[in-house]
Amino acid sequence: LRSFSYYRAVFQECYGVSLDQMDQVKNAQSEMDKKYISTDKDITSNKQGFELLNDLFIKRHKSLLWKPSLIVSCGALVLIALILLWLFFVPEMKEKLNAGILGSFSAFVFLMYAVNRGTDYTRVLFVNCDHSLLTYSFYKVPGQILKLFRIRLWGIMKVNLLPAVIIGAGVNLLLFASGGTDKPLNYLIIFVSIVGLAVFFSVHYLTMYYLLQPFNAGSEVKNGFYKLIMSLTYIVCYVMWQAEISLSGFGIGVIIFCVLYSVIACLLVYKFAWKTFKIR
Numbered sequence: 001l002r003s004f005s006y007y008r009a010v011f012q013e014c015y016g017v018s019l020d021q022m023d024q025v026k027n028a029q030s031e032m033d034k035k036y037i038s039t040d041k042d043i044t045s046n047k048q049g050f051e052l053l054n055d056l057f058i059k060r061h062k063s064l065l066w067k068p069s070l071i072v073s074c075g076a077l078v079l080i081a082l083i084l085l086w087l088f089f090v091p092e093m094k095e096k097l098n099a100g101i102l103g104s105f106s107a108f109v110f111l112m113y114a115v116n117r118g119t120d121y122t123r124v125l126f127v128n129c130d131h132s133l134l135t136y137s138f139y140k141v142p143g144q145i146l147k148l149f150r151i152r153l154w155g156i157m158k159v160n161l162l163p164a165v166i167i168g169a170g171v172n173l174l175l176f177a178s179g180g181t182d183k184p185l186n187y188l189i190i191f192v193s194i195v196g197l198a199v200f201f202s203v204h205y206l207t208m209y210y211l212l213q214p215f216n217a218g219s220e221v222k223n224g225f226y227k228l229i230m231s232l233t234y235i236v237c238y239v240m241w242q243a244e245i246s247l248s249g250f251g252i253g254v255i256i257f258c259v260l261y262s263v264i265a266c267l268l269v270y271k272f273a274w275k276t277f278k279i280r
Contacts, residue, residue, distance in 0.1 A: 118205025
């Protein structure tokens with residue numbers, strides 16, 4: 001190695017292809033995200049400003065955002081129908097199902113975590129939109145950032161709320177079919193809690209995106225703190241799946257937490273996102 005003067009040239013010839021393949025792997029996710037953009041020229045919008053930007057973005061990424069949401073919703077409807085049919089033919093299972101819904105409602109935290117579209121939304125949002133627009137100064141004004149944050153939040157909330165509403169109504173239907181509850185308020189708590197969880201995950205992923213902006217040009221996550229928070233989110237949801245917490249206490253707690261988290265998230269985005277929302 002010390003005496004061979006052509007080592008660098010030979011190394012590049014031997015391993016240049018391998019290094020190029022590594023770069024291709026890194027950029028594969030970015031290229032895949034770009035393919036999700038619809039090139040349909042008939043996609044238009046009558047909105048203006050940031051509303052126009054977000055409306056076109058959602059419409060052009062329908063296959064990545066709305067399609068999976070519709071699939072999950074249809075799957076939930078089929079599953080609920082099958083469980084109802086099962087209860088009809090095996091009525092002795094009603095008591096177990098009823099006790100499971102009322103006694104282990106916290107498991108729905110993991111379910112709503114699994115069906116939310118926050119990760120995909122923020123990734124393509126960066127690759128196909130913010131990667132270019134973050135170079136403009138108007139994109140760094142606190143008031144403008146908060147305005148766009150709210151518009152985008154409503155956009156992803158609508159995607160996540162579709163399966164949430166169906167799951168919430170379906171769980172109530174299963175509870176009623178399996179024997180009901182002596183506290184009618186539980187039906188409202190179930191529905192509002194599941195919808196609240198969909199709202200929470202929508203807020204959570206978008207807030208982390210604005211405050212930490214973890215992606216580079218190749219869609220790779222380069223922020224260690226973001227990875228830590230996402231890992232903790234998964235662990236907490238998994239622990240909730242295993243826990244057995246009563247419906248009333250957990251449901252009310254979820255509703256209060258979601259409201260407080262949403263308010264705090266908006267304040268943090270307004271105060272810090274103009275510094276943290278940047279190109280890596």
